[in-house]
Amino acid sequence: MFEPEWDAGLDDAQLAAAAHSGGPLVVLAGAGTGKTRALTARVARLLAHGADPSRVLLLTFTRRAAADMLARAAVLCGDRRAAGKLWGGTFHAVAHRLVSQYQEVLGLPSEFSVLDQADARDLMDLLRHDHGLANSAGNSERFPRADTLVDAYSRSVNTGVPARDVIAGEFPWCEPHTDRMLDLFRAYMARKRAGGLLDFDDLLLAWRSLLRDNTIGATVAGQWDHVLVDEYQDVNQVQVDIVALLCPDGAGLTVVGDDAQAIYGFRGADAAHLTDLTGTLPDATVVRLERNFRSRQPLLDLANVVRPGEVALQLHSDRAGGPRPRLVRCYDAPAEARLVADAVLEAVEAGRRLRDQAVLMRAGHHSDLLEIELSARRVPFVKFGGLKFLEAAHVKDFLAGLRLLDNSADEIAWFRLLRLHDGIGPARARDLLGVLRPTEARADDRHADAVAAAPAGSRLKLNATLEGITTARAAATPADRAAGVVALLRPLLIRRYPDHPTRLDDLDRLVAAAASTPTLAEYVATLTLDPPNSTSELAGPPHLDEDYLTLSTVHSAKGLEWDSVHVIGLVDGGFPSDLALASHTGLAEEQRLFYVALTRARDDLSLYTPLRMPHQRYSGSDRHSLAPPSRFLTDAALDTLDVVEVAPPATAPKRAVTTARVAIPQLDDLWA
DNA sequence: GGTAACTGGGTTTTT
DNA sequence: CCCAGTTACC
Numbered sequence: 001m002f003e004p005e006w007d008a009g010l011d012d013a014q015l016a017a018a019a020h021s022g023g024p025l026v027v028l029a030g031a032g033t034g035k036t037r038a039l040t041a042r043v044a045r046l047l048a049h050g051a052d053p054s055r056v057l058l059l060t061f062t063r064r065a066a067a068d069m070l071a072r073a074a075v076l077c078g079d080r081r082a083a084g085k086l087w088g089g090t091f092h093a094v095a096h097r098l099v100s101q102y103q104e105v106l107g108l109p110s111e112f113s114v115l116d117q118a119d120a121r122d123l124m125d126l127l128r129h130d131h132g133l134a135n136s137a138g139n140s141e142r143f144p145r146a147d148t149l150v151d152a153y154s155r156s157v158n159t160g161v162p163a164r165d166v167i168a169g170e171f172p173w174c175e176p177h178t179d180r181m182l183d184l185f186r187a188y189m190a191r192k193r194a195g196g197l198l199d200f201d202d203l204l205l206a207w208r209s210l211l212r213d214n215t216i217g218a219t220v221a222g223q224w225d226h227v228l229v230d231e232y233q234d235v236n237q238v239q240v241d242i243v244a245l246l247c248p249d250g251a252g253l254t255v256v257g258d259d260a261q262a263i264y265g266f267r268g269a270d271a272a273h274l275t276d277l278t279g280t281l282p283d284a285t286v287v288r289l290e291r292n293f294r295s296r297q298p299l300l301d302l303a304n305v306v307r308p309g310e311v312a313l314q315l316h317s318d319r320a321g322g323p324r325p326r327l328v329r330c331y332d333a334p335a336e337a338r339l340v341a342d343a344v345l346e347a348v349e350a351g352r353r354l355r356d357q358a359v360l361m362r363a364g365h366h367s368d369l370l371e372i373e374l375s376a377r378r379v380p381f382v383k384f385g386g387l388k389f390l391e392a393a394h395v396k397d398f399l400a401g402l403r404l405l406d407n408s409a410d411e412i413a414w415f416r417l418l419r420l421h422d423g424i425g426p427a428r429a430r431d432l433l434g435v436l437r438p439t440e441a442r443a444d445d446r447h448a449d450a451v452a453a454a455p456a457g458s459r460l461k462l463n464a465t466l467e468g469i470t471t472a473r474a475a476a477t478p479a480d481r482a483a484g485v486v487a488l489l490r491p492l493l494i495r496r497y498p499d500h501p502t503r504l505d506d507l508d509r510l511v512a513a514a515a516s517t518p519t520l521a522e523y524v525a526t527l528t529l530d531p532p533n534s535t536s537e538l539a540g541p542p543h544l545d546e547d548y549l550t551l552s553t554v555h556s557a558k559g560l561e562w563d564s565v566h567v568i569g570l571v572d573g574g575f576p577s578d579l580a581l582a583s584h585t586g587l588a589e590e591q592r593l594f595y596v597a598l599t600r601a602r603d604d605l606s607l608y609t610p611l612r613m614p615h616q617r618y619s620g621s622d623r624h625s626l627a628p629p630s631r632f633l634t635d636a637a638l639d640t641l642d643v644v645e646v647a648p649p650a651t652a653p654k655r656a657v658t659t660a661r662v663a664i665p666q667l668d669d670l671w672a
Numbered sequence: 673g674g675t676a677a678c679t680g681g682g683t684t685t686t687t
Numbered sequence: 688c689c690c691a692g693t694t695a696c697c
Contacts, residue, residue: 423674578684673697
């Protein structure tokens with residue numbers, strides 16, 4: 001047996017974090033300071049010192065981060081088998097595992113469904129209509145949209161602040177509707193309970209309830225000796241409560257984070273949870289990681305100027321030299337797209353792979369022009385963030401079908417499926433929900449009743465759909481059941497989507513993926529809790545060998561790094577987003593987001609400022625107005641940047657003026 | 673009273 | 688793409 005080298009290559013600060021024993025540990029880790037490495041080493045050391053892997057819990061921001069870390073820890077401690085026994089994943093994924101385990105204790109039906117954000121919105125929308133709050137002509141004041149309702153509701157749950165105060169503080173324009181919103185939230189809770197539906201927030205609430213329970217709480221918390229939480233600056237109040245219940249007085253707790261990288265305030269997270277820890281846990285050991293292993297010093301000079309936050313970490317690098325970051329001032333947005341594509345291809349010429357380069361933006365749609373430019377030049381790319389594969393209508397239809405196989409009380413799933421039929425819109429679907437709601441009557445009878453209640457023109461197809469569900473339910477393997485759902489969807493999707501061939505291909509791929517899962521319910525939960533991040537992630541291996549450029553929102557780029565990074569759209573209103581400009585807290589989060597973007601680069605960093613943006617009022621025309629550069633490009637920041645002025649594009653040759661008249665053919669013979 | 677099909681305005685970030 | 692509003696048809 002060889003001596004495990006969990007401490008190989010760690011510097012003193014990382015070693016202090018990895019080797020710490022006794023009392024809670026708080027690691028304040030600047031960007032690129034090897035916190036993942038320290039955390040991984042710490043897990044490996046715990047195992048090497050005899051910790052039981054099944055009693056170690058590693059909570060990370062994405063499931064992939066947990067998987068990577070656990071695999072590396074297993075290698076470091078020389079025991080690959082241990083990796084399988086470690087608990088790891090996102091708060092939500094672990095919560096789901098526990099909720100499944102304690103589903104009876106929690107008073108949940110044997111089959112429950114997990115609602116993602118879009119499902120939650122659909123349910124809220126359904127109730128909005130039920131309560132007569134949808135906008136009708138008579139309403140002078142618009143009732144908030146379903147998205148806003150879910151937002152406000154979720155914010156209240158995640159922060160523990162009463163909804164009334166959340167609305168007044170964060171959604172002041174909704175205040176006249178407060179009472180009706182609160183009614184709606186109560187109805188939302190009731191509907192979920194009745195249908196065995198849990199939204200993302202409920203998963204965390206359920207976990208917290210288990211831990212708080214007098215009889216069972218100690219057992220649940222007692223199954224782990226060590227709890228390690230990554231990205232602690234992005235946890236919300238419920239997650240803080242969970243951690244506190246898991247580790248009373250901080251015993252066995254390790255927390256890693258950086259308050260300057262807190263970018264999820266919009267979903268109830270608060271970096272104060274990290275900075276307050278030293279107060280709530282007086283005996284905590286604090287380790288600071290300030291030595292950056294990722295970026296060259298000229299890049300850190302800019303990052304240190306931009307860095308906001310309470311904890312004053314100054315990053316320094318051993319990697320001196322290299323070019324200063326560039327600020328490219330472009331004529332307009334199309335010029336920006338061309339310049340980015342130019343730069344990427346130049347780097348390829350110089351020997352840098354596409355996959356070592358990335359383009360980062362504030363919002364998913366900021367790369368629209370660039371995507372057109374890259375496609376035109378045949379540059380392969382993969383986009384992360386923005387619209388998700390799982391949000392595509394046909395994929396949601398498919399998942400709704402799967403959920404119905406296990407949970408026939410899932411109203412949101414029924415609602416989706418019913419509306420796919422010609423002649424059944426929101427109103428008839430709502431009526432049919434009442435008929436399909438589980439009763440003592442057998443499912444077949446309810447199906448028959450529903451067919452009878454449907455408009456005549458839709459009965460044949462609806463009958464086929466409901467029979468399809470019965471058939472799929474009876475199929476033996478998960479793959480067969482999934483295939484059954486696709487079979488019943490096929491005619492509906494063909495009728496509905498003009499581009500059905502590609503959509504049906506997607507579904508075939510999802511069916512294939514279902515073959516390797518023990519149960520369909522687990523498959524659906526995994527897809528919902530850990531959706532593929534890009535459309536290509538589901539495409540599978542053939543894509544992985546190819547070289548491609550990464551486009552990503554800054555949020556989705558968190559924790560990642562590339563040799564060369566381009567940050568685009570640095571205008572006020574773009575990055576920072578105009579929606580955040582109004583409030584101090586909003587703007588502070590934008591600045592942290594900017595800091596995260598800058599610190600993704602290892603060697604080369606380019607920032608792009610289009611100087612003209614399409615004029616808001618005349619969008620669609622060629623009118624432009626001067627765009628104010630991002631306010632984050634302060635004088636101090638500019639001191640660390642090389643500014644590149646790009647000349648305006650050569651003016652297009654004036655179109656020849658001609659007096660010739662060209663007639664547009666009337667094609668009379670076609671209309672004869 | 674309800675649906676389908678179209679139009680026009682708005683569009684942050686995600687477990 | 689989502690959502691609301693309009694219109695034509697059942």
